[in-house]
Amino acid sequence: MSPILFAMPGNKGLTGQLGAALNWPVGRLQVHYFPDGESNPRFLDEVSGRQIVIVCTLDQPDSRIMALYLAAKVARELGATRIGLVAPYLAYMRQDARFHHGEGITSMHFAQLISGCFDWMVTVDPHLHRHHALSDIYTIPAVAVQAAPAISRWIAAHVTNPVVIGPDAESEQWASEVANAAKCPYTVLQKVRHGDRNVKISVPDSSRWQGMTPVLVDDIASTARTLIAATGHLHAAGLPAPVCIVVHALFVDDAYIALQDAGVNRIVSCNTVDHPSNNIDVCTQMVTALQQLAQLTDAS
Numbered sequence: 001m002s003p004i005l006f007a008m009p010g011n012k013g014l015t016g017q018l019g020a021a022l023n024w025p026v027g028r029l030q031v032h033y034f035p036d037g038e039s040n041p042r043f044l045d046e047v048s049g050r051q052i053v054i055v056c057t058l059d060q061p062d063s064r065i066m067a068l069y070l071a072a073k074v075a076r077e078l079g080a081t082r083i084g085l086v087a088p089y090l091a092y093m094r095q096d097a098r099f100h101h102g103e104g105i106t107s108m109h110f111a112q113l114i115s116g117c118f119d120w121m122v123t124v125d126p127h128l129h130r131h132h133a134l135s136d137i138y139t140i141p142a143v144a145v146q147a148a149p150a151i152s153r154w155i156a157a158h159v160t161n162p163v164v165i166g167p168d169a170e171s172e173q174w175a176s177e178v179a180n181a182a183k184c185p186y187t188v189l190q191k192v193r194h195g196d197r198n199v200k201i202s203v204p205d206s207s208r209w210q211g212m213t214p215v216l217v218d219d220i221a222s223t224a225r226t227l228i229a230a231t232g233h234l235h236a237a238g239l240p241a242p243v244c245i246v247v248h249a250l251f252v253d254d255a256y257i258a259l260q261d262a263g264v265n266r267i268v269s270c271n272t273v274d275h276p277s278n279n280i281d282v283c284t285q286m287v288t289a290l291q292q293l294a295q296l297t298d299a300s
């Protein structure tokens with residue numbers, strides 16, 4: 001029997017798309033919020049004896065996590081046999097070290113919470129920096145789908161004479177893969193973060209890229225300060241306005257407008273977080289991972 005997909009609030013579009021591609025039914029999950037803010041998930045279709053998959057992207061995670069946690073617990077209470085999570089954007093991956101005295105490694109605690117109530121997970125390009133793999137902190141089977149092939153195809157179809165540029169050393173993992181598949185050169189800038197909204201970027205020798213279209217590629221745009229700083233330096237180096245591509249379009253507060261005002265050519269994102277810049281579909285990659293994990297857990 002096929003697993004049933006359920007969408008947490010705000011995830012109906014992607015859930016419907018996955019259901020159609022997989023030929024899996026989409027069930028009805030209602031989340032009622034009491035006047036004092038407590039959440040009360042209710043499955044309107046039977047979950048007893050079934051493997052279910054809950055779809056919940058995790059931008060603005062603190063406003064979503066309690067209802068998600070309860071949905072998983074309620075599904076188990078009602079007799080679901082296996083519970084998978086599709087979190088196209090996985091939150092809490094950036095606090096992967098104790099940066100200041102008295103802080104904790106919250107990525108690990110978040111991973112323990114998710115691993116404690118789901119049986120498996122699919123996500124897209126999690127922010128793996130000091131953790132090298134999801135299995136460093138997640139104890140359930142977890143597949144990280146890569147957006148790079150879809151991004152490369154978009155670049156090849158839409159950008160003339162591109163040079164892929166990663167804004168910092170750690171973005172090399174995305175920049176190199178994207179550039180190799182798009183058959184174009186890449187370079188990586190040097191970034192130092194001084195605070196949540198304070199980022200300094202320096203550009204290595206840019207003379208090689210004259211006459212090319214810079215394509216800034218990063219995993220996350222949150223305040224967009226990284227992309228804004230990179231754009232400013234590319235302008236100063238005499239390069240044309242860059243195309244900015246991100247996997248996860250968080251764009252908090254006025255970040256999207258600020259990036260548009262910084263003089264970019266175009267802003268494009270993958271459909272892991274619903275946003276007007278979504279132009280690159282990563283559903284196909286998620287479908288393959290979902291089929292694998294659902295079978296794996298069916299057989300166990």
Ligand SMILES: O=P(O)(O)OC[C@H]1O[C@H](OP(=O)(O)OP(=O)(O)O)[C@H](O)[C@@H]1O
Nearest residue numbers: 094129193218220221222223224225226
């Ligand atoms: O839009 P912004 O607010 O600039 O945030 C996005 C940037 O932040 C992340 O890296 P980060 O600087 O957190 O580096 P890290 O790998 O050290 O966590 C991410 O890889 C982006 O480069």
